[in-house]
């Protein structure tokens with residue numbers, strides 16, 4: 001339905017515009033003065049003070065890989081995250097778990113797992129799509145580096161950031 | 177003022193005036209014309225006619241040519257660049273120009289005023305005031321008439337452009 | 343030829359050169375970079391932020407214990423910015439018209455810098471008048487040269503060969519033409535009152551008769567001055583607002599308006615070529631403020647302070663050597679300019695951008711007419727009070 005935006009009738013002073021300009025200047029002057037005299041509360045001086053403590057648990061920081069309580073890497077190299085990732089930030093090279101291993105029935109593991117943090121847009125789709133709850137967006141937000149290669153998080157780095165996460169996926173654990 | 181400057185600026189002016197005609201790109205032509213105007217202004221200034229020099233820059237280089245450039249850019253003329261050189265027309269143009277220059281030199285040499293040296297003007301030249309008083313006393317009527325003429329012209333433009341709209 | 347060289351006044355040339363170097367490299371360019379810094383700090387304070395308050399001088403690199411971060415902090419920021427702009431990759435897109443693309447930034451800034459030549463930025467120093475070129479048509483000269491600065495913008499917009507810069511260039515040229523008219527016409531009343539166009543003489547007049555905008559600075563106020571104050575104030579308002587339009591500052595920054603045109607005419611520029619446009623914009627602000635200070639606010643003059651030849655002011659101050667007053671006058675001038683620059687910044691972070699048709703209407707319908715009536719008003723007052 002069409003909606004007509006009501007245009008307010010301007011008074012003469014408003015039409016003249018200059019009084020409004022002066023009023024605006026006074027408002028900004030008040031902010032300027034209060035800030036200069038230290039009357040405005042400064043919330044946080046960022047690099048020295050951080051807000052990590054008050055960060056919510058669902059914060060979407062850098063994507064990381066996690067291990068389960070047995071120390072097994074949860075990722076099974078199904079590559080779903082690689083396909084879903086909108087900016088194609090993830091590169092996975094799957095490998096086979098040797099039959100002698102305790103976890104041989106899992107069959108696959110990522111030999112290499114790179115996330116290009118220059119590309120990543122922190123969308124969280126990888127976390128959402130992962131059937132194994134292996135990839136999580138953790139709380140690291142200040143990802144910096146001096147070169148492009150430094151900005152690519154490899155598998156070791158991803159596990160270091162991710163740590164251990166107890167989860168609901170119990171299908172690989174031996175039956176109790 | 178040193179005659180050195182006269183040569184520098186007149187060469188600059190003539191060179192860029194030629195490039196107005198020779199350039200195929202309309203924007204380049206317009207810009208050459210601007211430089212040529214600047215050279216002319218510099219010549220005025222070197223004759224201590226600061227007012228005329230500045231007005232030359234302000235009106236021609238600063239306003240008229242900006243409008244020109246504005247129109248040229250809006251129209252995006254490509255036809256001129258594509259056109260072939262027409263030898264006969266070019267030769268005709270060159271001949272007419274040379275003839276005119278020869279005539280000018282001839283006439284100026286014959287006129288007594290062309291050979292007569294001028295004494296320097298008194299040093300602090302208040303040229304703004306001089307131009308003003310001369311315009312409003314000696315040439316008051318022509319000045320007013322020109323004003324009315326311009327007014328008529330601008331009203332005419334408004335009328336014409338309004339009629340287009342209907 | 344030798345004669346021509348010998349006839350030149352070498353003392354004049356040497357002092358002019360010294361003044362140019364002083365004004366350009368020791369005053370205006372540092373002032374430009376610190377205006378950029380001020381822009382960021384003031385905008386931050388207005389918006390309840392802090393702004394760049396970190397960059398000090400990295401003395402730890404030289405082996406000292408701590409870095410110096412001067413009192414408000416961040417005073418090293420302009421230096422860091424300059425280094426960054428110099429070292430960035432200077433990228434020329436393949437689709438531009440190279441020649442014009444390259445000369446455009448230079449044209450823009452050159453025109454602005456030339457206007458500084460006629461500004462009297464001080465009284466005199468050791469007997470040398472503090473103005474580079476003392477011409478009889480000062481304000482006209484400034485208008486003429488600054489009207490050329492539009493070529494830099496138009497060429498940048500056209501040569502970049504893409505639509506946003508092009509629109510920016512077009513807007514800029516029409517805006518400049520519209521506001522130049524109001525700008526020029528608004529100061530005609532001043533010329534009627536002053537009766538001269540020589541900027542140093544205009545300042546001298548104000549030293550004697552009080553600043554035009556504050557006519558009581560000479561200690562007395564006549565009826566004529568009070569009446570003339572009205573047209574002068576109207577001139578001042580129109581002139582200042584038109585100056586905002588001429589220097590492409592908000593609320594009139596349509597040629598580079600970010601929300602519509604990416605960055606307007608300098609969208610395709612990078613590195614130092616972009617920085618030249620940036621410098622040009624701020625240098626134009628400084629030049630414009632200098633003109634306002636010279637014509638409306640008494641130039642280098644401050645009540646009770648003598649000039650560089652120890653003339654005027656309070657008598658007991660004459661004990662101090664004249665050259666100190668010369669320096670004080672220069673400082674006063676740039677102090678006033680800095681105050682105006684603050685005003686520019688303050689306005690920028692207060693007002694929203696005008697719409698294009700509003701801008702044009704303001705220029706052509708209101709300012710032009712008001713300035714015109716103002717001229718007649720002034721002439722009337724002057725005819726009524728022929729001294």
Ligand code: SF4
Pocket residue numbers: 074075076077078079080081082092129130131132133134135
């Ligand atoms: S992280 Fe999850 S989605 Fe990605 S490859 Fe490993 S198991 Fe599959």
Ligand code: SF4
Pocket residue numbers: 063084085086087088089090115119120121122123124125126127
């Ligand atoms: S958060 Fe989004 S962008 Fe980043 S790796 Fe995961 S899917 Fe890709």
